[in-house]
Amino acid sequence: MFVRAGLPEPLPNQAIFASWNPEVLLGYGDLVWQIDLPDGRKVRLIGEYQGAEFHSGDLQQTHDDFRCTRLEDDGWIVIEIWAVDMATASARWAIIRRFAQELHVPESALTLHGTDPRFFSRHAIDAAIARDELWRARRA
Numbered sequence: 668m669f670v671r672a673g674l675p676e677p678l679p680n681q682a683i684f685a686s687w688n689p690e691v692l693l694g695y696g697d698l699v700w701q702i703d704l705p706d707g708r709k710v711r712l713i714g715e716y717q718g719a720e721f722h723s724g725d726l727q728q729t730h731d732d733f734r735c736t737r738l739e740d741d742g743w744i745v746i747e748i749w750a751v752d753m754a755t756a757s758a759r760w761a762i763i764r765r766f767a768q769e770l771h772v773p774e775s776a777l778t779l780h781g782t783d784p785r786f787f788s789r790h791a792i793d794a795a796i797a798r799d800e801l802w803r804a805r806r807a
Contacts, residue, residue: 668753668759668763668782668784669698669714669763669766671778671782672763672777672778672779672782673767673772673776673777673778674763674766674767674770674772674777675700675702675770675772677698677699677700677714678696678698678699678700678701679697679698679699680695680696680697681695681696681699682695683695683696683699683713683738683741683743685741686741686742687741693734693737693738693741694734694737694738696713696714696715696738696743697713697714697715697716697748698713698714698715698716699712699713699714700712700713700714700770702770702771704771710744710769710770710771711742711743711744712743712744712745712746712766712769712770713738713743713744713745713746714746714748714766715731715735715745715746715747715748716748717731717747717748717749718750735747744769746762746765746766746769748762753784756779756782756783759782760779760782763777763782764777
């Protein structure tokens, strides 16, 4: 959805290491963008899916808050994504604009129709075809 709307492609499930020690793992980001802007600044942005089933309990929320603070203290911007952010076209558009602002993507470069839900993305279909071809080649 983010790419279809006009944002750069994120890295999924990316390991995040501390800027002060590349051997210290701070966690994994669901969607991770690391972008060098033309003026030399760097954008380090993480989109975190927070499913109500796993992230609504007090203990898990405390853990999530600590992790988020640790990442932000290391210079990352963390935006949580909840089901409500995907529920309607206006909610999807709002979250896309929020990410676009942090990524310095002008709103004029975004497309609202790209945020419509799709059961399979083109990327997922291509990956499934490639896996099937590899499986068939191994059996031959």
